[in-house]
Amino acid sequence: MKVKMFFMVFMVLAIALVPAAFAAEHGGKEHGGEEHGGAKVSEPSADQIRGVMNDYVIEQSKKTGTFDVYDDEAGKMRKLSLVRVHERVGKTGDYYYSCADFRDTVSNETLDLDIDVEHKDGKLAVKDVRIHKVNGKERYTYDANDNRIPAAGSSK
Structure with missing residues (x-):
């Protein structure tokens, strides 16, 4: 017992x-x-990648009050305001990417931008920003392997 x-x-x-x-x-x-x-983690989390994207937009917006991106197809500078960074984070080659929704402060159009982030020597940095969609119309899309391909009817 x-x-x-x-x-x-x-x-x-x-x-x-x-x-x-x-x-x-x-x-x-x-x-x-x-x-x-102090050992570095080999792969960054999706939250870390989205955080770097958000911080980049905030930092770049300090210069003019908007996130300025040149639009090759429209031939003009877009003055944007961040709405949100999407949850999904993908990887193509050496870069992580995610989409982010923006509002054009001049035309009031909705833009979806892709933001590429590089993970090198334990640091994350934004390397490229591209206009993916304007008012829902795709300029390019991704295949099953996350490779960029022109959208049907796109001018590029």
């Missing part, structure tokens, strides 16, 4: 203390891309 009681107390304590041990190791705050001891 004493053995059963001891075993039950031991199990209750073990079950109660195991989560506390894990909580001490990972106390709920993200460690920002580095493992213990």
Whole structure:
């Protein structure tokens, strides 16, 4: 009887203390891309990539108050305001990418931009920004392997 009681107390304590041990190791705050001891994480998370994109747009917008992108097809500078960065993050070659929705502050058109991010030497940096859609009309699309291909009816 004493053995059963001891075993039950031991199990209750073990079950109660195991989560506390894990909580001490990972106390709920993200460690920002580095493992213990400062080693770099090999692949960035989708949240980190989206964060870099968002920060880039904010930083670039400080110059003029808008995110300015030249539109080759329309032959004009677009003055944009960020609406949101999409959840999906893809990878093509060496770059991660995601779409972001913008509002043209002059024409009030909706633009979908693709933003490429490079992960090099443990750092993330935006490398390219392209206009993917204007008012829902695609200028290009992606195949099953995330390669860019011209959209049907696109001028490029």
